Amino acid sequence: MAEERIDWFRGKPRDAIKAYLPWRAAVEAADAGDKAPLIDLLRSESVPGPEARELIADLLDRYNLRRPKSRPRTPAYRMTAAEADWNDSLKLYRYHRRKGLGLEEALAEVAKEKSLGLAHRKALRSKIRGGDGGTRRKRGKGESRAK
Numbered sequence: 001m002a003e004e005r006i007d008w009f010r011g012k013p014r015d016a017i018k019a020y021l022p023w024r025a026a027v028e029a030a031d032a033g034d035k036a037p038l039i040d041l042l043r044s045e046s047v048p049g050p051e052a053r054e055l056i057a058d059l060l061d062r063y064n065l066r067r068p069k070s071r072p073r074t075p076a077y078r079m080t081a082a083e084a085d086w087n088d089s090l091k092l093y094r095y096h097r098r099k100g101l102g103l104e105e106a107l108a109e110v111a112k113e114k115s116l117g118l119a120h121r122k123a124l125r126s127k128i129r130g131g132d133g134g135t136r137r138k139r140g141k142g143e144s145r146a147k
Contacts, residue, residue, distance in 0.1 A: 006051055016049055023052035027059050089114055089124055103128075 006016050023046075026037040038056075041048075048056065079087075089110055096106035107128075111121050 006049075016051075019046070019049055020051050022046070023048050024055060027052075027055045030059060086124075086127060089116070090127065093124070093128060 004013055004016060006013070006020065022041060026041045029036075030038045038059075092110045092113060093106050096109045097103075101109065103125075107121055107125060110116065110124065116124065
């Protein structure tokens, strides 16, 4: 389905113009140094039309996106080696649970297969119940990220 472009001379379609205006305001704010409105719109359910996409492309084209000289913030798509190891342990635990083992039996199997000590078993039990503070705190201390 081809998107209908805005006819600025006739001011139609009105819905497309109404949808375009918040994007224009957000791009203007980003040009002035305030990226928050644009980031909020990009994270929202709102879909930019062709004119709004052109504004965003123009904005990105005019700015040279370089990494800062200081340590850059870590992208949301990367995880620490510890988080990857925990995820692996959780997958192994779920595998044993699907095979019919109880909570403690599945934990014991994971501990045996991954050579986990008592402290790690307790942490895994906490993680199974939804606790995640340990790895988040470790991430905050600057542990290197795994790709």
